[in-house]
Amino acid sequence: MAAVTTLLLVRHGLTAMTGPVLAGWTPGVRLDDRGRGQVARLAARLADLPLAAVVTSPLERCAETAEAIAAGHGDPVGEIETDERFGEVRYGDWTGRPLKELAEEPLWRVVQAHPSAARFPGADGESLAAAQHRAVTAVRDWNGRVAAEHGPDALYLVCSHGDIIKSIVADALGLHLDQFQRIQADPASLTVIRYTETRPFVVRVNDTGGDVAGLVPKPPEEGSGKAGLGPGEAPVGGGA
Template sequence: MAIVLLLRHGHSTANADGVLAGWTEGVGLTDTGRDQAARAAERLSALTVVRAVSSPLQRCRETASLAVPGLQVASDERLGECHYGAWTGRRLADAAKDPLWRVIQDDPAAATFPTSPAHRGESLGEMAERVVAGVRALDAEVEQGHGTGAVWLAVSHGDPIKAVVAESVGAGVSGLQRVRIDPGSLTAVQVTATRMVLLASNTHAGDLSALVARPAEHEAGDSTVGGGAG
């Protein structure tokens, strides 16, 4: 029942070029991305973040080092980007003309990226299962080590964070494309024994303290009837 803050990496060189980076090496942050990570650091500084875990990819590791400079950041492949296979490095403008694009948009649970000699492919369903299971496992470790009120940080990518949000609202991978996660944004999710609960999504500014407050009047996995008193 700890709370995870999911930070999407800042604006990257691949974002600037309009290409799908996937697991390509050497994709780092732009100046804009570094500014976004610095803003995230300001927001996180008011909290006690007990652990930070990052995707192993450079753009996430750079973001993590700027966002939580006082913490040692672990690397975990379960938080890594979707394996886009033959789409890796492809310009998004060109990808939008591929028939697979419509499958990704309209029926993401049926979308699988084709493997290439250089890059393995993965379905969006496999990606979502990997990331959600990873977040659950890491959250359990945090709770065991730091208690149920602990807050920890996961630095990841757009589609993986979208998968966690979709899971937390009960939409699953079918609802993946109904979620927006911008570079440098922070999303708050509480992981309980029964379900994930979305506390806030795609936030760019503001005090995070209220987002990580635990309900006192009912079980953490429940939602207040009527919406709560604020």
């Protein structure tokens, strides 16, 4: 049977810096009361899903989100894994600055219209292309690891950041990175990508309240040798 690995991408909940300030890798940025409430509701929604692994960015706001989801899970999910490749884009000298102020910078237009050409200033500034590459590489690695350890049709969860999630979705959709700003990933939202041997299927994007029971892949049809399709997935060849 072909392996089908389902990735649940979760953006961390709200913090005091979410929105007005580019937090980046600023240490000590934690969930605020709104964020903790968002994450508690998300954890309740995901409690019955059979998660093979929970992986998080090393930043505190993601670690707290992942911990809340794991703690609220119906079955033990094991130790939460940390993978730096799912960490926020390294914004260099832009880190900690207000977005209103950054919007006046010439680089802002490049980030919005031609992000594949954008590299953030400063010694530790990263390009968006490099950030996408590390995140997508991490997804591929985890897909292989989860499939090897838990078999076909395994689900696992990664808690990360808005730009990282958007870049992973763009890759799964076959979009050039310059289109990734058209994708949205709100705080505490759920994005789901199902990876097969032939192609990824983007199952959900920026979901903040839908039912999740249908995310568990259906067993293959007897004698078909094919992994089951989730809701909304078309068979090979498309069709109405």
